[in-house]
Amino acid sequence: xxxxxxxxxxxxxxxxxxxxxxxxxxxxxxxxxxxxxxxxxxxxxxxxxxxxxxxxxxxxxxxxxxxxxxxxxxxxxxxxxxxxxxxxxxxxxxxxxxxxxxxxxxxxxxxxxxxxxxxxxxxxxxxxxxxxxxxxxxxxxxxxxxxxxxxxxxxxxxxxxxxxxxxxxxxxxxxxxxxxxxxxxxxxxxxxxxxxxxxxxxxxxxxxxxxxxxxxxxxxxxxxxxxxxxxxxxxxxxxxxxxxxxxxxxxxxxxxxxxxxxxxxxxxxxxxxxxxxxxxxxxxxxxxxxxxxxxxxxxxxxxxxxxxxxxxxxxxxxxxxxxxxxxxxxxxxxxxxxxxxxxxxxxxxxxxxxx
Amino acid sequence: xxxxxxxxxxxxxxxxxxxxxxxxxxxxxxxxxxxxxxxxxxxxxxxxxxxxxxxxxxxxxxxxxxxxxxxxxxxxxxxxxxxxxxxxxxxxxxxxxxxxxxxxxxxxxxxxxxxxxxxxxxxxxxxxxxxxxxxxxxxxxxxxxxxxxxxxxxxxxxxxxxxxxxxxxxxxxxxxxxxxxxxxxxxxxxxxxxxxxxxxxxxxxxxxxxxxxxxxxxxxxxxxxxxxxxxxxxxxxxxxxxxxxxxxxxxx
Numbered sequence: 001x002x003x004x005x006x007x008x009x010x011x012x013x014x015x016x017x018x019x020x021x022x023x024x025x026x027x028x029x030x031x032x033x034x035x036x037x038x039x040x041x042x043x044x045x046x047x048x049x050x051x052x053x054x055x056x057x058x059x060x061x062x063x064x065x066x067x068x069x070x071x072x073x074x075x076x077x078x079x080x081x082x083x084x085x086x087x088x089x090x091x092x093x094x095x096x097x098x099x100x101x102x103x104x105x106x107x108x109x110x111x112x113x114x115x116x117x118x119x120x121x122x123x124x125x126x127x128x129x130x131x132x133x134x135x136x137x138x139x140x141x142x143x144x145x146x147x148x149x150x151x152x153x154x155x156x157x158x159x160x161x162x163x164x165x166x167x168x169x170x171x172x173x174x175x176x177x178x179x180x181x182x183x184x185x186x187x188x189x190x191x192x193x194x195x196x197x198x199x200x201x202x203x204x205x206x207x208x209x210x211x212x213x214x215x216x217x218x219x220x221x222x223x224x225x226x227x228x229x230x231x232x233x234x235x236x237x238x239x240x241x242x243x244x245x246x247x248x249x250x251x252x253x254x255x256x257x258x259x260x261x262x263x264x265x266x267x268x269x270x271x272x273x274x275x276x277x278x279x280x281x282x283x284x285x286x287x288x289x290x291x292x293x294x295x296x297x298x299x300x301x302x303x304x305x306x307x308x309x310x311x312x313x314x315x316x317x318x319x320x321x322x323x324x325x326x327x328x329x330x331x332x333x334x335x336x337x338x339x340x341x342x343x344x345x346x347x348x349x350x351x352x353x354x355x
Numbered sequence: 356x357x358x359x360x361x362x363x364x365x366x367x368x369x370x371x372x373x374x375x376x377x378x379x380x381x382x383x384x385x386x387x388x389x390x391x392x393x394x395x396x397x398x399x400x401x402x403x404x405x406x407x408x409x410x411x412x413x414x415x416x417x418x419x420x421x422x423x424x425x426x427x428x429x430x431x432x433x434x435x436x437x438x439x440x441x442x443x444x445x446x447x448x449x450x451x452x453x454x455x456x457x458x459x460x461x462x463x464x465x466x467x468x469x470x471x472x473x474x475x476x477x478x479x480x481x482x483x484x485x486x487x488x489x490x491x492x493x494x495x496x497x498x499x500x501x502x503x504x505x506x507x508x509x510x511x512x513x514x515x516x517x518x519x520x521x522x523x524x525x526x527x528x529x530x531x532x533x534x535x536x537x538x539x540x541x542x543x544x545x546x547x548x549x550x551x552x553x554x555x556x557x558x559x560x561x562x563x564x565x566x567x568x569x570x571x572x573x574x575x576x577x578x579x580x581x582x583x584x585x586x587x588x589x590x591x592x593x594x595x596x597x598x599x600x601x602x603x604x605x606x607x
Binding site: 197 | 397398399400401403404410413416417418419420421422423424427430431432433434435436437438439442459460462463
């Protein structure tokens with residue numbers, strides 16, 4: 001067991017990626033994630049890895065495509081506006097069935113937005129972000145320790161299903177320091193016979209490509225991909241339940257919003273409100289089943305997000321709109337206060353009580 | 356049984372080219388394949404296809420291939436090369452891809468002296484999309500999107516890539532060749548082979564610009580297109596070596 005160390009979230013991601021066997025990193029400076037690049041710049045040359053500051057976010061994601069094509073683990077990181085620039089490359093990765101890890105340490109938007117923490121890229125992350133029918137495997141850590149464990153997990157899942165993965169964090173998690181244990185992680189071995197390693201004149205050439213001029217063929221590629229997505233929806237959802245045993249009211253929050261929610265839940269419990277939380281850890285696939293099952297005992301939901309209410313739509317879908325959903329949101333880099341969340345929990349309790 | 360005196364290079368597949376009659380991509384593909392064959396690097400070569408008429412090059416070369424987004428081939432090639440420097444990595448790009456949408460990737464891979472080989476086919480027009488104005492279309496050239504001729508007062512002047520890149524400290528080797536006659540094809544072969552040889556010898560970034568024709572979108576017979584190339588393109592895009600760091604160093 002490794003020692004506990006105090007680390008910034010952004011640096012923890014970088015070290016976790018290296019531990020997970022990622023020896024290639026391409027990035028471009030943007031606040032509030034630049035520490036990932038700075039950490040990689042320091043570490044990679046010492047361990048025989050590659051750090052390269054690309055000329056743009058677009059070039060960085062395409063360099064990742066190059067390494068991913070050869071079957072090796074590769075990562076890039078950015079923050080919201082930079083992820084929009086990477087969207088083209090992410091779509092190509094999905095179309096080429098290439099595994100890689102993309103880290104988004106979100107800041108407020110749209111446009112240049114701000115540099116304060118946000119969760120407003122939820123739609124972009126969970127719906128793909130670029131053009132075409134595709135999904136990413138999206139994980140949302142809520143602590144620096146989870147940034148470590150989910151980084152390793154995302155690499156494994158990406159390779160298992162041959163999909164790009166995204167670690168969706170925010171400026172708070174990226175910047176805050178917490179004690180973490182960076183343990184050895186399991187690096188799963190998956191089939192890489194598709195990789196470009198040079199034919200050695202011993203096999204037919206491998207081709208990594210997302211283009212087909214035959215509509216039926218291109219449709220089939222989409223269908224095949226959606227079969228993998230269906231399997232992921234069955235096998236890969238992750239979530240945490242908190243005080244849900246007797247809960248009438250259920251808070252749904254991911255990432256940093258769940259940390260605020262915990263304080264509000266404790267305060268509400270002291271006031272006698274039976275409230276708990278379901279915290280999605282994977283945002284795609286979304287933990288739909290547990291949410292649907294919860295509608296049997298939950299009277300109302302409160303969604304807490306650092307955006308205008310994007311995940312709330314997935315909660316509506318997952319719960320089949322069976323129960324009312326109240327929102328506690330702040331946007332633009334603001335964070336909901338425990339008091340704001342508590343007020344919505346109490347309002348939900350009254351609403352639910354009337355039913 | 357007679358002796359075989361001419362055959363298809365090993366590094367080309369048996370697939371039939373999709374290119375138009377008279378298109379010079381066929382010649383350039385062959386030159387690339389011959390260079391790969393002669394250097395004996397087929398088994399460790401990885402090609403990066405681009406977007407444009409050369410989008411399907413992954414069907415024609417027998418080496419491993421990846422198809423890049425429009426303009427991004429040098430960045431993808433950077434990743435492939437950095438992944439395993441023993442691989443010989445080349446891109447094959449047209450003028451819209453390399454000199455317009457992918458200018459940043461071109462300039463910065465050259466500035467880094469990335470140890471890759473770029474084959475840049477300049478035929479002064481967007482072929483695949485049906486004949487629009489390219490960054491390299493000549494002043495006055497009539498295309499679908501410059502129907503009254505390229506007006507330099509409103510859309511500016513064509514880009515000379517070799518001259519532009521030669522101002523950078525980074526790149527090792529830049530040469531402009533043409534494939535309009537046998538003599539020039541032979542010179543083009545020499546340049547392309549050198550661009551691969553450089554990479555084998557870890558000499559860094561090599562780019563060969565091949566001045567080419569597009570009879571279909573120029574609206575000319577293949578023969579007339581060759582004449583037009585010679586009379587119009589070569590004066591604006593002079594052939595020659597624009598940078599050869601190792602030759603310069605040897606000369607010192």
